[in-house]
Amino acid sequence: MDPRLATLSIERLIIHDVPRHRRGEDAEPILSEVESELNWELTDFFEKKIKESMTSANAFDVVADTESTSPIPALLVGVLQTGVEFVQASQKMAATLNKVQTGVNPAGLLTLVACRSHQDLRTLALLKVEREEGVRLEREIVDGKNTFKLD
Secondary structure: OOHHHHOOEEEEEEEEEEOOOOOOOOOOOEOOOOOOOOOHHHHHHHHHHHHHHHHOOOOOOOOOOOOOOOOHHHHHHHHHHHOOOHHHHHHHHHHHHHHHOOOOOOOEEEEEEEEEEHHHEEEEEEEEEEHHHOOOEEEEEEOOEEEEEEO
16 A cells, blocks of 8 residues: 555544535535544544545546636645635635536535645545435534534
8 A cells, every 4th residue: 555545644624515406506505614523433434535535446646727717726735835724725615516516416525634644744635425425414513613523
C-alpha cells in the first residue's frame, strides 16, 4: 500500500446534507456550522472510504482544468495553503454542489476531510457519500450551531 495511505489520519471533518432535486427546484442543503466531533467510528469510516477510493480500479489522477469556472479548486487550495476558514469553505462547496445537481444525482453527504499522512503531508479529501451505503445521519446542535454525526 502507498505509504501516504498507510499512515493517513483524519484531523478535521465536516458534513453537509445535499438533497436530491432538479434544477430550478428550491431545495437548499442543510449546512453544518461547526466541524463534526471526531470519534473512532467516524474516522474509521472515512479513512476506509478514502483508501477504497484511492486504491479502486476506477481511481484516476486529478488534473487541474485551467478553463473551469468552478470555485471548488480555489477553495481547496485556500484551505490548504492560505488557511481559508475550513467550515466556510466547505459550506461554499456544498452550496456549489447543490446548485449543479441535475435531478439524476442522488442525495448525499458532502464531506470535507482534512488529513495528515506520510512525512506529515497535509491533504484534503472531498467526498460525496450516498445514503444507500448504510450511513445514518443525525443532525445535532452543538453550542447553538448545526452539525451532523454519523451512526
